[in-house]
Ligand SMILES: Nc1ncnc2c1ncn2[C@@H]1O[C@H](COP(=O)(O)OP(=O)(O)OP(=O)(O)O)[C@@H](O)[C@H]1O
């Protein structure tokens with residue numbers, strides 16, 4: 001039987017499907033709702049929800065579900081065939097119009113610090129979890145619709161998402177995965193057939209935009225703020241239940257929960273978070289809204305809102321106009337913000353451990369874990385065999401001091417470094433023009449590369465080549481290694497915007513093309529060379545390309 005035959009569906013509002021078991025390949029096992037306390041009130045009304053990790057809520061039925069795109073890798077993870085993904089029912093299920101037996105939709109309760117201030121209860125205001133699929137390998141994947149209608153946590157907002165932000169979320173989740181960055185995944189992008197009003201820059205110019213839903217997929221969507229809310233309310237029993245659940249479900253290798261295991265768990269969360277942000281720094285990703293409600297307990301990148309990609313290397317850049325004044329979430333500040341967020345998580349779980357010192361020690365350890373991870377990563381970007389503290393701290397510091405002095409495309413610059421002949425003993429002695437030639441495409445404004453800056457850059461290149469030459473790695477191997485960590489293609493801000501512009505006209509081809517391109521971000525793809533080039537000039541100041549807001 002086809003998995004998504006209409007006979008397999010029940011409409012929202014009909015009796016909730018409580019039947020567990022497999023259905024044409026999708027096997028639901030809803031451990032989160034089964035094991036954790038739920039909200040006894042099932043009325044979908046905005047309110048404070050106490051003593052509960054979730055509220056049962058049904059996605060809002062929409063007018064005309066239409067599939068825009070899906071990720072075949074994520075479909076495969078879940079065991080969904082191409083035939084199923086291209087069926088009409090697929091769009092109905094993944095906009096929330098139809099529930100499959102075994103699904104039990106719910107919104108999660110969480111709180112969070114937003115821009116450094118405690119915001120109280122936030123929760124899934126527009127995300128609705130459909131259920132947990134256990135796939136053929138026994139792996140657990142939670143399916144979550146973003147933009148599926150209001151929930152008790154919607155506060156003053158509408159519970160919806162627009163095509164613009166959903167294209168960005170869909171493409172970037174998958175692009176990040178293929179870059180090797182820990183992330184939530186995206187199964188599908190669908191249109192609802194309804195219009196949603198948004199004031200993109202909060203400046204009194206609302207417009208109607210097409211409504212859309214992304215189906216996200218992750219082993220868990222638990223956030224730092226999921227623990228904070230219970231600690232803040234003094235609901236210690238729920239805090240403990242959630243922590244025990246998280247340890248048992250997602251960190252089973254740590255053993256049965258105990259104060260010591262909670263500490264080890266926190267240490268692992270610190271390590272995973274450090275690993276995630278090292279990857280962000282490697283590929284030039286700026287999250288844009290690193291509030292504690294947007295931090296995954298699994299160390300996954302979550303919430304692709306006003307994110308952006310560093311084009312010219314500028315550690316002070318933030319894509320988020322809402323953050324323009326304080327630049328709290330600027331590129332260079334992300335590792336420190338992770339530590340600040342981890343400190344909030346430590347505060348929240350402190351009652352489970354009862355001792356501040358060991359928590360503080362783990363938190364302090366984050367700085368070391370991050371630094372070492374960053375050093376290894378930078379050494380790889382430069383094609384060095386290993387980070388040598390005697391020389392490489394200064395070498396890298398000088399490079400990062402030079403890059404912002406002229407607008408220099410980060411992605412192109414690092415990718416092109418591999419073209420320099422680091423194994424050739426005569427390379428450092430090459431003339432200035434020969435040394436600079438592979439890098440010239442990275443400069444946005446030729447005039448900014450003054451003779452003094454050019455001399456300084458050349459002198460750094462010579463130093464770098466001498467240092468790299470000492471490693472004695474064959475050229476082809478060095479190039480291969482560098483090309484495996486320095487992407488050729490990233491989702492440049494303007495590329496997502498072009499895909500949005502077309503999609504809003506009903507043309508989804510660029511979404512499909514970019515999804516395809518970004519499946520192989522490290523490979524040469526000659527037919528797509530244009531996307532490996534610098535951001536075009538028209539995109540320099542265009543909204544959506546250089547500045548974004550939280551409006552989505
Ligand atoms: N249109 C909306 N309707 C209802 N709630 C919303 C809406 N937009 C954001 N929220 C809620 O506001 C809070 C902060 O929003 P934020 O922009 O971090 O999240 P988000 O983009 O909706 O979702 P997520 O973190 O799940 O990716 C969250 O509780 C979120 O659910």
Ligand SMILES: [Mg+2]
Pocket residue numbers: 293294303
């Ligand atoms: Mg969020």
